[in-house]
Amino acid sequence: MQTNKMLENVQTIAIIDNQFGDTGKGKFSDYFSEWADIVARGTGGNNAGHTVVINNKKRVFHLIPSGITHKNKINILGNGMVIDLKVLTQELDELEKENISYENLMISEDAHVILPYHISKDKKKNASQKKGGIGSTGRGIGPCYADKIARRGIMIRDLLDKNIFNQKIEKVKERYPNEEIDAEIILKELEPFIERIKPFIRDTISLIHDFKKQGKKILIEGAQGLLLSIEYGTYPYVTSSDCSINGTAAGVGLSAKDVDLPLGIVKFPYMTRVGAGPFPSEFDTIKSEKYCAAGYNILTELKEYNIPYTEENKNIKYNHYHENIIKLMNSDDPFLQGVGIRLAGDEYGATTGRPRRTGWTDLLLLKYAVGINGPNIILTKTDVIRFAKEFKFVVGYDNLKSFKRDLSILKNSKPKFKTFTGFDEDISEIKEYNKLPESLKQSIEFIEEFADCKVRIISVGADRNQTVFK
Numbered sequence: 001m002q003t004n005k006m007l008e009n010v011q012t013i014a015i016i017d018n019q020f021g022d023t024g025k026g027k028f029s030d031y032f033s034e035w036a037d038i039v040a041r042g043t044g045g046n047n048a049g050h051t052v053v054i055n056n057k058k059r060v061f062h063l064i065p066s067g068i069t070h071k072n073k074i075n076i077l078g079n080g081m082v083i084d085l086k087v088l089t090q091e092l093d094e095l096e097k098e099n100i101s102y103e104n105l106m107i108s109e110d111a112h113v114i115l116p117y118h119i120s121k122d123k124k125k126n127a128s129q130k131k132g133g134i135g136s137t138g139r140g141i142g143p144c145y146a147d148k149i150a151r152r153g154i155m156i157r158d159l160l161d162k163n164i165f166n167q168k169i170e171k172v173k174e175r176y177p178n179e180e181i182d183a184e185i186i187l188k189e190l191e192p193f194i195e196r197i198k199p200f201i202r203d204t205i206s207l208i209h210d211f212k213k214q215g216k217k218i219l220i221e222g223a224q225g226l227l228l229s230i231e232y233g234t235y236p237y238v239t240s241s242d243c244s245i246n247g248t249a250a251g252v253g254l255s256a257k258d259v260d261l262p263l264g265i266v267k268f269p270y271m272t273r274v275g276a277g278p279f280p281s282e283f284d285t286i287k288s289e290k291y292c293a294a295g296y297n298i299l300t301e302l303k304e305y306n307i308p309y310t311e312e313n314k315n316i317k318y319n320h321y322h323e324n325i326i327k328l329m330n331s332d333d334p335f336l337q338g339v340g341i342r343l344a345g346d347e348y349g350a351t352t353g354r355p356r357r358t359g360w361t362d363l364l365l366l367k368y369a370v371g372i373n374g375p376n377i378i379l380t381k382t383d384v385i386r387f388a389k390e391f392k393f394v395v396g397y398d399n400l401k402s403f404k405r406d407l408s409i410l411k412n413s414k415p416k417f418k419t420f421t422g423f424d425e426d427i428s429e430i431k432e433y434n435k436l437p438e439s440l441k442q443s444i445e446f447i448e449e450f451a452d453c454k455v456r457i458i459s460v461g462a463d464r465n466q467t468v469f470k
Contacts, residue, residue, distance in 0.1 A: 006261070006456060006469065007035060007261070009260070010217075010260040010261045011212070011215065011216075011217055011218065011260055012212070012217075012218040012219075012220065012254070012258055012259050012260050012261070013032055013035075013036070013218070013219050013220070013259070013260070013261045013262075013263060014219075014220040014222060014245055014248055014249060014259045014261070014262045014263065015028050015029050015032065015219070015220070015221055015222050015263055015265065016222035016226070016243070016244070016245055016248055016262060016263070016264055016265065016373050017222055017223075017224060017225035017226060017243060017264070017265050018225065018226055018264035018265060018266050018365075018366060018369035018370070018373055018377065019225045019226070019227055019265075019266060019267055019271050019272075019365065019366075019369070020225045020227045020228055020271065020272065020273040020274070020277075020279075021048075021223075021224040021225035021228055021243075021273075021274065022225075022267070022272055022274065022347070022349070022356060023225065023265040023266065023267045023271075023380055023381075024265060024267065024380035024381060024459060024462075025221070025222055025223075025265050026061070026066055027380070027459060027462065027464060028263065028265065028378055028457070028459075029065065029066035029067070029219065029221040030066040030067075030069065030464055031464045031467065032219050033065075033066055033067035033069070033070045033073060033219060034070060035217060035219070036067060036073065036217045036218060036219035037073065037074065037211070037216040037217045037218070038073070038074045038075075038076065038208070038211050038216050038217070038218045038219065039065040039066065039067025039068075039070075039073055039074070039075050039076070039219045039221060040065065040075070040076035040078050040204075040208065040218065040219070040220050040221065040252040041063075041065045041076070041077060041078055041081060041220070041221045041222075041223065041251070041252070042078035042079070042080040042081065042220060042247070042248050042249065042250065042251020042252040042253075043078075043080050043081065043222070043223050043224070043241040043242065043243055043247055043248055043251045044081065044082070044141065044223035044224055044239065044241050044243070045062075045063065045081060045082040045083060045084060045114060045139065045140075045141050045144070046062040046063050046084050046087045046114075046139055046141075047139050047141045047224075047239065048062060048223040048224060049061070049062050049349065061091065062087060062091065063077065063081075063083065063084075063087060063088050063091055064077070064088075064091050064092075064095070064102070064105070065077075065221050066221060067219065067221075068095065068100060068102060068105070069100060071101070072104070073104060074104045074106060074211075075102070075104060075105050075106065076106045076107075076108065076204050076207075076208065076252060077105075077106070077107045077108060077111060077204075078108050078111065078204060078251045078252035078253065079108040079110035079111055079204060079205055079251060079252070079253055080111070080241065080247065080248075080250060080251020080252065081108070081111045081112075081251065082111065082112045082113070082114050082140075082141055082144040082145060082148070082241075083107070083111050083112070083113055083114060083156065084113075084114040084119075084139065084140065085113065085114075085190055085193035085194065085197065086193060088107075088193070088197065089192075089193050089196050089197070092196065102200075105200045106200055106202045106204050106207065107156060107197055107200045107201050107202065107204075108156065108201075108202065108203075108204040108205070109155065109156050109157040109201050109202065109203055109204075110155055110156070110157070110203075110204070110205065111155065111156050112144055112145070112147070112148050112153045112154065112155055112156075113144070113153075113154045113155065113156060113158075113159065114139070114140040114141070114144045115140070115144075115154060115186060116186065116189075117143075117172070117176050117179040117181050118140030118141075118143040118144045118147070119138070119139060119140035119143075120140075120179055121140070121143045121176065121179065122138050122139065122140045122141070122142055122143050123138040141239065141240055142239075142240045144240075145240035145241060146240070147172065147175075150175070152168065152171050152172055152175065154168055154169075154172075156197075156201055157201070159187075159190065159194050160194070160198070160201070162187065165183060165187060166183045169181060169183035169186070170183070204252070204253060205253035206253075208252055208253045208254060209253065212254070212258065218254075220248055220249060220252055220254070220259065222243060222248045223241075223243060223248075224239045224241070224243040225243055226243055226244050226264075226369045226372060226373060227365060227369070228243055229241075229242050229243040229244050229247065230242055231244060231246070231247065232244050232372055232405075233405075234277050234278050234405060234407065234410065235405060237275065237276055237277025237278070237407075238277075244372050244373060245259060245262045245372065245373045245374065246372075261376060262373055262374040262376065263376050263377070263378050263456065263457075264369060264370065264373045264374065264376065264377045264378070264453075265377070265378050265380055266361065266366060266369075266377050266378065266379055266380070267361065267379075267380050267381050268361050268379040268380065268381060268382055268447075269360060269361045269382070269385060269391040269392070269393060269420075269443060270341050270345070270358055270359065270360055270361060270381070270384070270385065270391070271358075271359060271360070271361045271362065271365075272342075272345075272347050272356035272357060272358050272359075273356065273357045273359075274292075274349055274354055274356050274357070275354075276289065276293065278407055278410035278411050278413075279357055279359055280359075280362065280394065280397060280410060280413045280414075280415050281359035281360045281361070281362045281394045281415050282338070282357050282358065282359035283334040283335060283337050283338030283341075283358055283359055284333075284334040284335035284338060285359075287335050288335055288338050288357050288358070289357060291335075291355075292354065292355045292356070292357050296355055297348065297353050297354070297355065298316055298343075298346075298348045298353070298355070299316070301339060301342070301343060301355070302316070302318060302343075305324050305325075305328060305339065305343070306324055307319075307322050307324055307325060307343065308322070318343075320343070320344050320345075320346065320384075321344070321386065321387060325340050325343045325344050326340070326344075326387045327340070328340025328343065329341055329344055329385070329387065329388050330387075330388060330389050338357070338358040338359070341358045341384065341385070341388075342355055342356060342358050344384045344385070345358075345381055345384040360391065360392045360393060360394060360415075360417065361393050361394070361447075362393070362394040362403075362415070363393050363394055363395055363418075363447055363450050363451055364394060364395070364396065364397065364400070364402060364403045365394075365403050366447065366451045366453070367402070367403065367450070367451040367452065367453075368402070368403040370451050370452060370453045375452065375453045375454050376453070376454055376456050377453050377454065377455055377456065378455075378456060378457040378458075378459065379444065379455055379457070379458045379459065380459040381459065382427065382440065382458055382459065382460055383427050383428055383459075383460050383461050383466075385422065386423065386424060386425070386426065386427070387422070387424050388422040389421075389422045390419050390420065390421055390422050391419075391420055391422055391443070392417040392418065392419045392420070393417065393418050393420075393443070393446070393447065393450075394415040394416065394417060395416055395417065395418045395450065396415070396416040397413035397414060397415055397416065398413065398414040398415075398416065399412065399413055399414075400413055418446065420439045420440075420442060420443045420446075421439045422439065423437035423439055423440060425437050427440070427460045428460050428461040428466055429460075429466070430460055430468060431468060432468065433458070433468055433469070433470045436458070436460075436468065444458070444470075455470050456469070456470060457469055457470065458470060
């Protein structure tokens with residue numbers, strides 16, 4: 001494992017997202033799992049999807065940390081998570097099919113449980129972006145966190161005591177007048193799932209403190225992105241947990257000061273957003289946001305733009321550098337350019353399948369994120385814009401000198417760009433920074449100076465070995 005001395009004197013690493021999520025955290029959670037003894041996740045639920053490519057095979061994890069594919073690693077679902085037991089047991093089934101052991105899995109007794117009434121409420125209120133909702137995944141994440149904050153949540157430990165469970169459900173009923181809530185029915189439906197996970201339930205907060213004292217190497221796996229954080233994101237178009245280094249560490253029982261090396265992931269030189277909310281650098285913002293909310297998927301675009309593809313076991317394969325995709329990527333029409341980059345980068349939700357909104361990487365947003373999550377960053381998706389004639393970064397807005405969370409200002413912000421010449425070299429097998437295309441190196445050095453950050457790693461492909469250390 002190449003680390004370029006980066007991990008000297010490091011005990012705890014956090015992989016976090018400096019944008020709107022979907023930046024490729026899964027690859028690096030998987031990469032550093034090889035180094036770690038403990039892999040822990042502390043925020044979100046099955047609204048996240050981490051895609052890991054191993055030997056050209058994609059695996060998508062929604063709850064279980066990416067370290068599960070590595071032998072003899074302890075994998076923790078932390079106290080800050082919200083867990084759908086049915087989804088969790090489905091993932092365990094998938095692991096069994098792949099002959100991947102999960103005997104070292106630990107589930108925090110303090111994590112909260114997503115129940116049927118959470119999902120029902122979420123779908124009715126917030127799921128549909130097309131109908132004016134925030135574009136949530138409809139998986140009950142928000143209502144479950146709302147109950148947690150309102151002190152009426154159901155924790156994993158409550159499932160093990162029928163009397164406590166019944167008492168808590170009685171308190172919940174008055175808050176969900178439009179839902180039929182019967183404690184006995186819910187518990188009966190959950191019973192097989194509870195039995196399945198019971199051997200893995202632990203006091204993970206105490207355990208992670210013990211692991212730290214023992215000198216175990218700890219990897220904290222983030223979910224979503226800083227700009228979707230309930231604390232630091234573009235509120236109210238955010239998720240329901242704090243995806244910053246602070247919330248990510250707290251969600252496994254640690255503090256941000258316990259993290260020796262926080263690594264912020266940055267999709268580069270383009271970025272994406274799923275769901276509603278401000279996105280100043282988006283290609284043709286108004287048209288793109290409406291289009292991505294309309295229920296289309298990857299097959300829609302492959303057929304629309306005559307891209308040949310094959311489909312097997314729900315896996316869709318196509319040439320990401322097909323001539324029609326390259327034409328779209330270099331189109332003078334911003335909307336079509338966004339479609340081209342989306343197809344080149346396979347930018348469709350791992351959890352929802354929704355097309356992601358696309359735009360050039362915004363360095364004002366990055367500078368803001370670095371101030372919270374720290375200066376060390378990883379660049380991903382650099383190989384996607386191969387054959388683009390040029391690429392750009394947002395270096396300012398017409399009405400702002402720095403990023404602001406005020407939606408009324410952001411929605412009316414017109415970005416200013418810095419442009420770099422594109423490249424057509426195949427960078428996927430490059431192992432040394434100096435061998436990258438000149439314009440790419442120039443752009444990397446530019447963002448380091450602009451955002452006061454340090455690029456530590458450049459991802460040049462989806463596989464864990466397609467990684468360059470700077």
